[in-house]
Amino acid sequence: METYEDGFSGRKTAEIVGISYRQLDYWARTNLVRPSLADAQGSGTRRRYSYRDLLELKVIKQLLDAGLKLESVRDVFAYLRESLGEDVTTANLVINGRNSVVVASGDELIDVLNAGQGVFNVLALGGVKQDLDASIVEFRPAGPELDSVESASAI
Amino acid sequence: METYEDGFSGRKTAEIVGISYRQLDYWARTNLVRPSLADAQGSGTRRRYSYRDLLELKVIKQLLDAGLKLESVRDVFAYLRESLGEDVTTANLVINGRNSVVVASGDELIDVLNAGQGVFNVLALGGVKQDLDASIVEFRPAGPELDSVESASAI
């Protein structure tokens, strides 16, 4: 019985998140998202990505799909990593132009939008988690393990 | 007395908008924003940008500053050009991931944000116009012509 306690392989991760394997590899080598369970130690070794890694990767993919530059995403994640993890279901990610990153929730969002100048990028993290969980189920290899996603998503 | 009825030169435009001349040139060549008063006809000829051109350029700059890819900006402007022009002061520009572009106003914005999935890029157009007008005054060459901005901003 295969749960995801030991994480996800590179290929699998790319498939679930919806990016190319080369992208995942490139991001790992350029230090954007490293597999937190097991990093590569040379040719032939295997990377193992945690559920939280997948969550980050999915956020990144959403931001890229929204048209953000990878460079900006790198900046964002310098700040985001601390804030992410709590309230992933309810929080909104608000990116204000240069380097500022705010995580608001609910109506707070509207105040922020009304107050500030420039462009805001708004991402509902709840949707990201839903997408991710759905993809994990969808790309499950064989027999339906009913608790696999739940156990994996225990951050 | 120099009004801006005959538009702005390339250098001046770049200065006012706050971008490099190379960027402006590149954007003109690659068909993102062409000077609508007079396009270049060969080496030595002059481009003349209208006030509306500056407005578009300023919007582009804001989007780039927010971390958007130039490629996405191109997609946006394919749709935006029709909608831009009315209600520049009150409208909000909402960019939803791939190719969808919506111009909402006021509280409509909140509904849109609550409804949809993914990332939204929100830009208040009023702020852009204010910035632009201020920059035009700031970079005025010599004597203060009080009505120059007003006459120019008559779209």
Next chain:
DNA sequence: CATAATGGTCACGTCGCGGTAGTTTCATCG
């Protein structure tokens, strides 16, 4: 031990510019 997976490396292509030299035009001056 055999072999399928996986990471490493290199070459290649595109995008978005920056730098610089060349060319044309415009304004001005003699």
Next chain:
DNA sequence: CGATGAAACTACCGCGACGTGACCATTATG
């Protein structure tokens, strides 16, 4: 009215970021 210099645009080269594909090296695993 022709020369002259500044201003503006074009052409061309190059660079870094972001991948992609192919192929090789190595390892996990049955």
